[in-house]
Each structure stands twice: as C-alpha cells, then as structure tokens.
Amino acid sequence: MVAAGGRGRRVTIADVADHAQVSTTSVSKVLRNAYGVSPAMRLRVQAAIDELGYRPHNAARAMRGRTFTIGVLLPHISNPFFAEILDGLTEQLGGTDYQAIIIQGGLDDASERRAVDALVDRQVDGILMVAPLSSKSRLEEVAAGTPTVVLGPHERSTVYDSVNDDDEAGTELVVEHLIRLGHRRVAHIAQRDLGRGRPATTLHVIRERTYRRVMTEHGLADGIAVATTSYTEDGGHRGAYELLARDPRPTAIFAGADLAAFGALAALHEAGLAVPADVSLAGYDNTRSAGLAHIALTTVDQDGVMMGRTAGRLLLERIGGRTSSVRFSVTPALIVRRTTAPPSDSSQVT
Amino acid sequence: MVAAGGRGRRVTIADVADHAQVSTTSVSKVLRNAYGVSPAMRLRVQAAIDELGYRPHNAARAMRGRTFTIGVLLPHISNPFFAEILDGLTEQLGGTDYQAIIIQGGLDDASERRAVDALVDRQVDGILMVAPLSSKSRLEEVAAGTPTVVLGPHERSTVYDSVNDDDEAGTELVVEHLIRLGHRRVAHIAQRDLGRGRPATTLHVIRERTYRRVMTEHGLADGIAVATTSYTEDGGHRGAYELLARDPRPTAIFAGADLAAFGALAALHEAGLAVPADVSLAGYDNTRSAGLAHIALTTVDQDGVMMGRTAGRLLLERIGGRTSSVRFSVTPALIVRRTTAPPSDSSQVT
DNA sequence: GCAGTCGTGGGTAACGTTACCCATTCCTTG
C-alpha cells in the first residue's frame, strides 16, 4: 500500500479503474456496494483500491449525494454531559461509514444559526442538535432539508425526531425528595431563556415549571424562589448568592444542572455555609464530577450515553429513508448522595 | 430575502448570474473578491445574492480549492481546558470566512488516525491537532498535505507550527512551591504514554521528567513517587489510591492535570485525609473548576484562550502561504490557592 | 427454438464552483 503523500496528485476512482482494467462505473458500484457487480469484480476492484491506497474524495461525493458525515451541534463543549451524549453517538456510529463532526453553537440564537448553516453548507447527511436555542420553526426548516434529530427540547414535530429525558419526572423526583426531607423553602436556579419563539419546551423551562408545580401541589407556593441565571458554573455561583440574600433564606437549593450546582457549592462555601447542614443542594445530570467523593452531589441521572446512542440510531434510520417521526424519552433516576439532608433546627426559622 | 427551503433546487451561482444579468464568472469573482470587478458590478451582484438568499455550495468549492473549514482534533471533549483553547480559536476565526469543526480523536493511536483521516478526506483547509498521540512522522505526513498547527507536544518541526505551554517552567513552579513549603515526599500522577514513536515530547512526559529533575536537584530523589494512570478524573482517583498505599506516604501530590487532581481530591476525601492538613495537592491547567471556592486548587495557569487564539492566527497565516515554521510558547504562572500548605507534624514522619 | 428476462458491465451527463484564458473598451504616453 502506497502512502497517500501530500504533494502528488491524489488517487482517484479513474486510477483505480485503470489499474483494475475496468470502468469507473464498476469501481463506483463496488464502493457503494450497489447492485449489479459480480463477486469476481468486487475482489478485483478491492485489490486495486488497496494497492493504490485509494480514499474516496468526500467533496466530490458531496456534489452527487452522500458525505457520510453527521453534524452535531453543541451549545458549548465544556458541559460534561454533552461528552456523554457524544460517547453514545460515537459508539452507535462505529462500524458504519459515518463520521461525526462537532460544531459549537454558542450562547445566542444568531451564532447558533450560523453554526447550523455551516453544517448545512457542508452537506452533512444528518444533523443532531443538542439543546438548541432555535425556534421550532427554524428546527423544522433545517429538518426539511436534512435528516434531523433534536435532543433536549420536548417539542414533538412531524419532520424531525426527538430524544429527551423526561424532565418533568426527573424534576419531580428531586423536588419531592427535598420536600420529603422536610424542606419547605426549596429554591431553584434556572436558566434564562435565550431562544426565540419557544414557549415552554426547552428543558430548562420544563424544569422550572415543574419545580413550581410540585412546590405548589405540596402547599409550598410561599417557599418558591427562583434565580434565573444560566446552567454554568458561573451562573450557579451568581444564582446561589442571589438566593442566599433572600429573607427568609432557603434551606435547600435545586440547581437545574450539575454545573450550576458546582458553582452554587462554591458560593455556599464562600458564604461560610455547610452543605448539607445549613443548606441542602441538588443538581441535575449526574455528571462524572458529581459522583466524586469530595462533592457527592445529590442529582438526577439521565443516561446521556443512551440518549446519544439512540439519537445516532434514529439519525441513521432517517438517512436510510424513514419519514415517520419518532420520539424517544429516557426515564431519569434520582441519585441521592451527601449534599442533601433534613433541614437543621437553626435553619428552620419558619 | 427568500428562505432557502429544503425541498426546492438550491440557489446556485448561475441563478445569481441570471438574476443580475451577468456571467457566472463575475459572480464568482465577487464572491472571492478577486481582481477585476468594478464597484458597480460588485453592488449589482451583491444585491442579487441577497435577494435570492444564495449560499455558496461548500462541496463544489472544495472540488476546486478552499473549503473555508478548519478541522480541530481533540482527544476528547470532556477536558475543560480544551474548551478554553477552542474559545480562543473561535475568537480568532470570528470575522473571517473560516469555520472550525471539531472531531474526537479518542484514546488510542488508531482512532486518532481515523479521525485525522476523516478531516483530510473532508478537505479542511487547515488542521489544529490538540495534544495528539500520533508520532512525529505521522504529524509531518499530515502537515505535508494540509497546513497544520500542533498544540501540546514540544517537538519542533519544519513543516508544521507548534503552540505550547512551557511545561518545564510550569512544572518547576509547582514542584518548587511544594518543596519550599517543606514537603520532601512529593508524589506525582502521570499519564501513560499511549503514542508511538514519541520519545520525550508529549507534555505529560515533560511534566513527569521535569518533576523528577527538580526533585533530584533538591536532593529529594528518595521522595520521588509516580503513579502512571491518565489525566482524567478516574486516573487521578486511581493514582491517588496507589500513592497513598506507599510507605512512607507522600505528604504532597502533584497531579499533572486539574482533572486528575479532582479525582485525587475525591480519593483523599474517601481515605479520610484532610487537604491540605494531611496531604497537599496541586494540579495543572487552572481550569474553571479549580478556582471554585469549595475546591480552591493550587495549580498552574497556562492561558488556553491565548493558545487557541495563537493557533488560529498561525493557521490562517499558513493557509495564507507562509511556509516557514513557527513555534509559540506560553509562559505559565503558579496560582496558589488552598490545597497546598506546609506539611503537618503528624505527616512529617521522616 | 424463440421471445422474454436476468445478470453484469460500461458510457456519459450532470453536480456547483473556480482558474485560466481571451475579448473588448478606454486611457495613457511618446
């Protein structure tokens, strides 16, 4: 096998055809294993391919059809939960000819739009949009042109598939856990809604709404306190400060994401408050860090690997021709660790 | 502006030419702002482009030359330090027509090779390889075909540019800090060398070597203890357990990366040891989490944003035609927080 | 034994863009 050096002209399908003494059409057929090629032909062409070290030219393929590329839109790569999703996706794509490429969507609508356009321009065969900010109509516009799976938002659409965690169930689990421990003032750190035209379908909106509902259902409407920042370390930090300044101070905080919980943990520490003795804290996502002994965060597990795997499968199915729309939901589980406990007497100033 | 719907034929340069009553050549010239187009022509074509909502077809461009795509190879997206590098790169690329796409290289040589091949197959205009596992000859092979910047390894090459932290200086800072505090048994958590044919140039090898050198220079060769796992939370966790089992037990641990330090922190906590009272702990990278109050990790800052920005600039220069090779090195700084302190008497069993 | 069918291989026109030319007009300069 000849190494495909950088300088020389690249090996094309025509070179392979010459070398194998067949037509380019036949080589192409072997490549896509299309109908109408004998085993002998297949072997012959395969040998020529190996000998010449031929690699298909992606751009040329793209002009005619497939690129064998899956585009993944991520708001930002720093969220460790996304890494799990990606691991699942990669696992599912292994063994196929498809390759995942990642693009960062950023923090606002406009830059997300640019990122998705970049994916579309590059003719990816499928798009996985993770926790997108875009409006439903925008998502459907994208999905009309490219097979699309949306991970996160709870909207059901007829043109794309959805994968999500049952955020309502997860939020119920964690809020009820805190209430059952005896907390009556359970605060919440939410994320500001940056998307446009998305009334109540993003996961952070659902988490906040469910939090309010559960509190109300338990007769604790008075204990509701929400700091709206963002699902980041910094957001959690600011949110906790905001909540601690309230009077009376909450005895428990439910952060909408682990990352925010970490920031809140830092803020509580700075404020000289012990967790869980003074304030209980819970997150959402069960990221790897949450399980570490020195953090031991109570949180909600939502199996990101499984979500990524499923998203990959659905995408391949759609590329394969499925047009019906699928919705897949993961059932979350509460993971109780050491950041939640019954409220102490001192904090129980009712 | 007409939305470029998914189903209909896409708007091509020919449509624009028709609409503006000019030739496709002229449209192409405007697009690439090439020489030989009058201001009037430019305006006229620009108007047609806007009116039709034309977007260049990337694959078609790729067949003739540029793709305006920068490929970024990341071992794994979960490392928060990579996020900083990417932020720097994105910042540098903003305003240009270039788009960064990310691809995960994974944990071994073979899968990294596959990822880079995928980038090359997709005709990216430039490649940024972050902390690659590949051998130098492999890197040069890639660089021969595509403008390349390598971030991490300290190898100097004539065919690609290098960006790195001065890992020797950084390691000296942190190890000497621990020694100055009075520690004599300073252990180290290193990363297993997975690459092939890379004698002593990956950053983890340099950190370990420098650690050994500094210890020896201070007459503390007997205090050297290295656990070779990986720069991950899990690796740090396992590494710390391994080190704590030694007799005599180290009084300080220098983890080669913050992520590993977090894992070590958990292990120390599980073992019932206080930080820094029983054991001091230091990391490397100054990731965002390291600064949070409840962690307050002593670590080495290496300005990932600046590294990413520089890598982007060098890549653009190379794409622009520079052939000389550049090496850029960031000077690290020690950030002392609350995980390091003089050894306590109880642990000072010499 | 003949029409119809199946299996196999190849010819060729796109796909959308750009780089290399050439043609025309107008302006400069000796």
Added chain:
DNA sequence: CAAGGAATGGGTAACGTTACCCACGACTGC
C-alpha cells in the same frame, strides 16, 4: 495620432463522483 497597456467582463474546461441509461450474453419457460 498610433501603439501599448490597464481595467473590466465573459467563455470554458476541469475537479471526482454517481445515477441513469443502454448493451450484451446467457438462461428460462412455453
């Protein structure tokens, strides 16, 4: 005033692959 050059616009042949045809031989079934 003629010759040369600058400025501007356009024609056209690639780039590498695939999808749609068609051609040819061999086999089937009546």
